[in-house]
Amino acid sequence: MKCFSVCPHDCPDACALEVEITDNVVKRIYGSKDHPFTQGVICNKTAHYKEVIYSDKRVLYPYKRVGEKGTNDFKRISWDEAIETIVSKWHGILKDYSSDAILPYSYAGTEGVLNNASMDRRFFNKLGAAKLMRTICSAAGSKGFELAYGKALGTNPINTVDSKLIVFWGVNALVTNLHQAVFAQKARQNGAKIVSIDVEKNETAQFADEFYHINPASDGILALGIANIIINENLYDSEFIENNTYGFDSFKELVKKYTPHIVCKQTGISEKQLNKLSIEYANTHPSFIRIGNGLQHHLNGGFNTWAISLLPALVGAWKFKAGGAIKSNSGYFPINRNLLERPDLLLSKPKTVNMVELGKALSDKENPIKSIYVYNSNPLVVAPNHNLVKRGFQREDLFVVVHERLWTDTTMYADIVLPATTFLEHEDLYTSYWHNAIAFAQRAIEPLGESKPNIEVFSMLALAFGFKESCFKDNAYDLASQALDNDYFKSNNITLNRLLREKFIVLESIDYPYKNLAYTKSGKIQFKNKEAIDLTGKDLPECTNFSTSYPFVLITPPNKYFLNSTFAHIEHLRKKAQAPYVKINPIDAAQYGVKDNDDVEVFNEQGSCILKAVVCEDVKEGVLVAKGLYWADDYINKQPINTLTSDKTSDIGGGAVFFSTGVELKKL
Ligand SMILES: Nc1nc2c(c(=O)[nH]1)N[C@H]1C(S)=C(S)[C@@H](COP(=O)(O)OP(=O)(O)OC[C@H]3O[C@@H](n4cnc5c(=O)[nH]c(N)nc54)[C@H](O)[C@@H]3O)O[C@H]1N2
Ligand SMILES: Nc1nc2c(c(=O)[nH]1)N[C@H]1C(S)=C(S)[C@@H](COP(=O)(O)OP(=O)(O)OC[C@H]3O[C@@H](n4cnc5c(=O)[nH]c(N)nc54)[C@H](O)[C@@H]3O)O[C@H]1N2
Ligand SMILES: [Mo]
Numbered sequence: 001m002k003c004f005s006v007c008p009h010d011c012p013d014a015c016a017l018e019v020e021i022t023d024n025v026v027k028r029i030y031g032s033k034d035h036p037f038t039q040g041v042i043c044n045k046t047a048h049y050k051e052v053i054y055s056d057k058r059v060l061y062p063y064k065r066v067g068e069k070g071t072n073d074f075k076r077i078s079w080d081e082a083i084e085t086i087v088s089k090w091h092g093i094l095k096d097y098s099s100d101a102i103l104p105y106s107y108a109g110t111e112g113v114l115n116n117a118s119m120d121r122r123f124f125n126k127l128g129a130a131k132l133m134r135t136i137c138s139a140a141g142s143k144g145f146e147l148a149y150g151k152a153l154g155t156n157p158i159n160t161v162d163s164k165l166i167v168f169w170g171v172n173a174l175v176t177n178l179h180q181a182v183f184a185q186k187a188r189q190n191g192a193k194i195v196s197i198d199v200e201k202n203e204t205a206q207f208a209d210e211f212y213h214i215n216p217a218s219d220g221i222l223a224l225g226i227a228n229i230i231i232n233e234n235l236y237d238s239e240f241i242e243n244n245t246y247g248f249d250s251f252k253e254l255v256k257k258y259t260p261h262i263v264c265k266q267t268g269i270s271e272k273q274l275n276k277l278s279i280e281y282a283n284t285h286p287s288f289i290r291i292g293n294g295l296q297h298h299l300n301g302g303f304n305t306w307a308i309s310l311l312p313a314l315v316g317a318w319k320f321k322a323g324g325a326i327k328s329n330s331g332y333f334p335i336n337r338n339l340l341e342r343p344d345l346l347l348s349k350p351k352t353v354n355m356v357e358l359g360k361a362l363s364d365k366e367n368p369i370k371s372i373y374v375y376n377s378n379p380l381v382v383a384p385n386h387n388l389v390k391r392g393f394q395r396e397d398l399f400v401v402v403h404e405r406l407w408t409d410t411t412m413y414a415d416i417v418l419p420a421t422t423f424l425e426h427e428d429l430y431t432s433y434w435h436n437a438i439a440f441a442q443r444a445i446e447p448l449g450e451s452k453p454n455i456e457v458f459s460m461l462a463l464a465f466g467f468k469e470s471c472f473k474d475n476a477y478d479l480a481s482q483a484l485d486n487d488y489f490k491s492n493n494i495t496l497n498r499l500l501r502e503k504f505i506v507l508e509s510i511d512y513p514y515k516n517l518a519y520t521k522s523g524k525i526q527f528k529n530k531e532a533i534d535l536t537g538k539d540l541p542e543c544t545n546f547s548t549s550y551p552f553v554l555i556t557p558p559n560k561y562f563l564n565s566t567f568a569h570i571e572h573l574r575k576k577a578q579a580p581y582v583k584i585n586p587i588d589a590a591q592y593g594v595k596d597n598d599d600v601e602v603f604n605e606q607g608s609c610i611l612k613a614v615v616c617e618d619v620k621e622g623v624l625v626a627k628g629l630y631w632a633d634d635y636i637n638k639q640p641i642n643t644l645t646s647d648k649t650s651d652i653g654g655g656a657v658f659f660s661t662g663v664e665l666k667k668l
Helices: 079-096 119-127 139-149 157-162 178-189 203-207 219-232 238-244 248-255 260-267 271-283 301-309 337-341 355-362 386-394 454-464 476-483 487-491 496-502 531-536 571-577 586-591
Strands: 002-006 016-022 025-031 063-065 074-076 102-106 131-133 165-169 193-198 210-213 287-291 324-326 352-354 371-375 399-404 416-419 428-430 437-441 504-506 552-555 581-584 599-604 607-615 623-625 661-667
Touching (some): 063 079, 079 371, 079 399, 102 355, 119 337, 119 454, 139 301, 139 531, 165 178, 165 271, 178 203, 193 203, 210 271, 219 271, 287 301, 337 476, 355 386, 428 476, 437 496, 496 504, 581 599, 586 607
Parallel strands (some): 131 352, 165 193, 165 287, 287 324, 371 399, 581 607
Antiparallel strands (some): 002 016, 063 074, 437 504, 552 661, 581 623, 599 607, 599 661
């Protein structure tokens, strides 16, 4: 039997899948050929998803902890006992503390709209639990792009095959947005040039025609330097600017400060390269910039993104179907979040917790968190400042519930572990933050063991708490209909029934998202925005860099063979990814007496991590690159890479700043 599904992973491509099933067992997974974005191609990770479903690390039943935290000593229990234990513990907390002493913690283990955010939000709203700010991925850049455009919407990627200049800026597309790289390759066959701007000579840099090796977090400065040259050379599109933007005169003044001399010193890019890039960008149409997470995961990530995202407005790239930029395209899908999440059920004003600061929140003694409920995330691997997070989870007085597909570094600290279905065992509605196709996938196989989807578990908890609202009885089909319940989907005749018949529907293409329109308060693209004053004291994207007292900046981007911490338990993928390593420039290596394949200790005030040295020119002096996200056991000293990363937050948006991490190095 063949079954349609959609890859649920936190990845822009949201691939449509064909799944071969025999006797309720998944045999093979491949990319759907009919889907205009997937085109029959999927990555080497999802192709191995079978190994997640049938892994011996799968959690198949509810368990309670019987030994010490962290020792993996659990006893199987029934669902009834699990739910009763949670409800009785939480009633105790409600009595002795307050409802916001209970913290939900989730991110994007599944991007399925329903199992990502629907029944869980209803439940925690009604309970009055603490509000989690879900900032770990792209909050800084989202806010930066929004300051300019008001909405997470950019170029339709299908149009980029006709672009003539494609800039991969702080994005390792070959690894993290594969189908955008496929489109870029088509564009190149049609005469386009591909540029990569990155701190590492990574897979995408090698694929590109030209590579700009930039110093970490100096991207905003580069963007303003490019703007300065384009304005000085009179190569900007004054007509487009006049008709579509706000605040250009102030911006023009601002960029005067970003002289080639200053910009080259800060970015490490030569004057010749800077000139070439600026002139080519201004003169080549249509041009398209894919703005990645690399430049956002920094202390100045919001302003970096704001500055870069103004370049297409400066040169009028939005006048072309194949021109513009993509930071995120989630704005394509006006899902009815109010109906799904029911914010009206929240009657109190609970405290908010920024997920980047999880460790700090768990060590707050004045307003203590007494219980955490983790789902769709693996915080003991993915959260910054790992040791502080771990100390929090080790607290004897913290009641920890983890709903998981697998036994992970996080389940180790759970009091109650609940078994979760994989995406092929439940229904969900799928969108994308890159393309414009919506889909509904039915379950392909029956749930393994006693595993249950998120939606069902939160329904059970609501029932056990005696919540009377009928919305707590909704199933995935009810929820999907509610998600599509608004004028946009109605007038486009996009219904659940149609999705069940057709599998996926490509929404109408928005070909010129910012010609004569922007979603900001002024209705214009904003070179200047008063809203930024409250956040930073500045109303223009005045970019600076951060400094560190350590000799190295450590960059820890994702790995080709894993998806964040997912897939990192699969033996042959780990082998391909190699033992956790750190790339170091030959000049630094010589200074520290480090040779290829040496064990080195990378450390800072938060802790230390032992890695294998790879001496190469992929990184500049003063920069180290260590790819993640392996689980703790894969490191010689059992300290995962996030031991070192910063839990500070970005200039705007409260975003994660994983890559603004200072470290020192020692040869072992
Ligand atoms: N294979 C795979 N694919 C994934 C993921 C995965 O874990 N594995 N994760 C998914 C998720 S959740 C996300 S958010 C996306 C992220 O995917 P991307 O948007 O590609 O972001 P990153 O891979 O974090 O960083 C991209 C590049 O930016 C570089 N970089 C770091 N700092 C800077 C800087 O200051 N300036 C510049 N110009 N470059 C810098 C990094 O070295 C890296 O090469 O990928 C998704 N896709
Ligand atoms: N050092 C460093 N750290 C990073 C990053 C980095 O670049 N460098 N990237 C950051 C980014 S961009 C992101 S987005 C985060 C990602 O952080 P997470 O969202 O935590 O991502 P994963 O590691 O994939 O963990 C997801 C977990 O959810 C579980 N899961 C999957 N489906 C379901 C389900 O249906 N129900 C339940 N209950 N559980 C499910 C999976 O088994 C898995 O353990 O990591 C961040 N951490
Ligand atoms: Mo992410």
